[in-house]
Amino acid sequence: xxxxxxxxxxxxxxxxxxxxxxxxxxxxxxxxxxxxxxxxxxxxxxxxxxxxxxxxxxxxxxxxxxxxxxxxxxxxxxxxxxxxxxxxxxxxxxxxxxxxxxxxxxxxxxxxxxxxxxxxxxxxxxxxxxxxxxxxxxxxxxxxxxxxxxxxxxxxxxxxxxxxxxxxxxxxxxxxxxxxxxxxxxxxxxxxxx
Numbered sequence: 001x002x003x004x005x006x007x008x009x010x011x012x013x014x015x016x017x018x019x020x021x022x023x024x025x026x027x028x029x030x031x032x033x034x035x036x037x038x039x040x041x042x043x044x045x046x047x048x049x050x051x052x053x054x055x056x057x058x059x060x061x062x063x064x065x066x067x068x069x070x071x072x073x074x075x076x077x078x079x080x081x082x083x084x085x086x087x088x089x090x091x092x093x094x095x096x097x098x099x100x101x102x103x104x105x106x107x108x109x110x111x112x113x114x115x116x117x118x119x120x121x122x123x124x125x126x127x128x129x130x131x132x133x134x135x136x137x138x139x140x141x142x143x144x145x146x147x148x149x150x151x152x153x154x155x156x157x158x159x160x161x162x163x164x165x166x167x168x169x170x171x172x173x174x175x176x177x178x179x180x181x182x183x184x185x186x187x188x189x190x191x192x193x194x
Contacts, residue, residue: 014040020048020064023057028064038069045076046084053094056087061094071097078106085111086120088127101131 012018016036019028028048032038039047049069052060061081065071071094074080082099085091091111095101102110109117112128 012042014042016040016048017042017046017051020051020057020060021055023052023055023060025057025059025063028060032063032067038064038067039073041075045074046079047073047075047081049073049081050075050079050084053081053087053090054084056085056090058087058090058093061090065097071099074105078104079114080105080111082111083109083114086115086118086124088124091124091127091131095131101128101135 012021016028016031016038017040019031038049041047042051047064047069049061049064049071050073052064061069072080080094080099080103082091082094082101082103083105085094101112104110105114110132112125112132115125115128
């Protein structure tokens with residue numbers, strides 16, 4: 001089942017995006033080989049990857065990825081390709097290549113929330129729920145683990161530097177909270193909507 005979004009049925013003047021809408025793998029490949037930008041966007045900020053994922057065309061998603069499509073690209077609403085996808089094999093491809101399942105768009109909705117709103121089939125909902133559960137347990141850290149590690153290190157370094165400059169700060173080793181004259185400063189290293 002394919003999910004067509006408002007205005008998708010109108011023709012775009014960007015051949016690569018139209019090929020992604022139409023599911024034309026061979027034409028998409030020829031365009032990419034001739035130098036088309038795999039990250040070109042439509043008027044709503046969606047890339048070919050968004051459009052192919054929305055239609056469940058995993059072959060075009062893989063092709064775009066091979067030619068350097070940014071899997072983390074968001075449209076003007078903050079949606080990744082995963083937010084627009086309702087197809088098992090395409091979801092598995094996107095997640096296995098580093099997209100986090102619990103990422104929120106600008107309205108705070110995850111791919112699972114949007115899939116439920118669109119009424120995708122129950123097998124896809126169960127897959128998204130399972131992947132989200134794995135994400136919460138820390139099994140799907142993929143491409144973001146290095147970034148999260150760097151953010152944690154920067155936060156700890158900032159706390160350490162700040163406490164060295166300010167003798168009134170004390171570190172409570174049991175809770176990881178820095179105490180300052182009775183006030184608590186809690187630094188968080190990751191930004192998740194949950």
